[in-house]
Amino acid sequence: MSHYQFKTAGPLPPPALAPNKVRLFQVDMNPYGHRVLLILDAKRAKYEVYEMDPLRLPEWFKANNRRCKIPVLEVHTDHADKCLFESVVICDYLDEKYTHNKLHSSDPFTKAQDRLLIERFNELIKGSLECFDTNFVFGGQQILQTLDIFEKELVTRGTNYFGGSRPGMLDYMIWPWVERLYLVRVVAEKKFDEKRGAYPNFADWADQMQLDEVVKKHARSPQEYLDYYKNARTLSMSYYL
């Protein structure tokens, strides 16, 4: 049975937004939406979440979003309620819009470096997709090569988090996929713990991230992820990722 069986959006769009609120159109368990949820809470934004079934997107949703991109952030503007796409663009927008808890570095060079690392992290995301397609050798290599870069980056920075003494934009942007990596531990505990030793700083970073209040609020257990991806694979729904 699809994970989204009971999450059908209604035939009518939700009402207009209150001026001080934003609305996230999201698919449960989607890591890109997970990014936005982390930033919404890290910035203490007032928001509501509209859960979608990716298999049954309503017509009113598709009308303004022909490419059916998810997540979408609906924002109140002077003219109308308007939509933003792309998790990175949405999160940067939120960081600029809400002044509480600046997540990007105020140093333009560090900020640019962080943006390049967020882009570099896409190779770990691709690696995860390869693993989902049961190409474990190639996917695993992509994941480990990326972890190596982030391990070295933490050593170079000499800080607990990529953002310094607390999680910043780069920390939250990569977190959803790192949280999901722990599902490997459920099926191969020994192998996972061995690999952990090769990335000691990154492993410590991940341990600390799990204690962050914002991360905790949106966390799922490794077993939940495992069940979810098993189900998704049975149904051949790679876009669930």
Added chain:
Amino acid sequence: MSHYQFKTAGPLPPPALAPNKVRLFQVDMNPYGHRVLLILDAKRAKYEVYEMDPLRLPEWFKANNRRCKIPVLEVHTDHADKCLFESVVICDYLDEKYTHNKLHSSDPFTKAQDRLLIERFNELIKGSLECFDTNFVFGGQQILQTLDIFEKELVTRGTNYFGGSRPGMLDYMIWPWVERLYLVRVVAEKKFDEKRGAYPNFADWADQMQLDEVVKKHARSPQEYLDYYKNARTLSMSYYL
């Protein structure tokens, strides 16, 4: 003969940067580097250009840039001279670093929209590459669909430029490929002028952009582009684009 025959970089890297300067490693006629040149001048940054031959990149250049990305911006930091990649990241960095002539909108929502449009413009870039590969039908469609979106956006904004009353980040980010589109006029003048009529606001915008001092400084003629791409195709060097 390769366009870059006489542009071999030396066996040694250039000297350390002066603290108030940046250095652009660039390949002549490369549109992504063209983007950075426009922003460097729009921001009145002090810079020097290091011209590379893409067929013969020196070892010292590849050592810090294993993926051989071009353009690269070298920046003086407190620790060392460091490199930034990706034209969009470099240009956003320059906009934040140099306060003269703010190019991104100060409104976070407009800035986010502009970033999405810069990304959407990639389809015109892909279309141009398809045309280079002589797939004119498919490539042409991608180009016209993108122009349609930008035409409508100008109408919605009701301004001369995407940035308002003067060129902003979005204007400069898309310009290099629009400047190159004029080469079509050299080979098919009537067809080009007919198509122009379908995008009247965009055509006016392009006419005005050509009068901008920054654009003029880095402009090449349609004939120059045509000769360059003919030569590149003869040599099967699609990465020249």
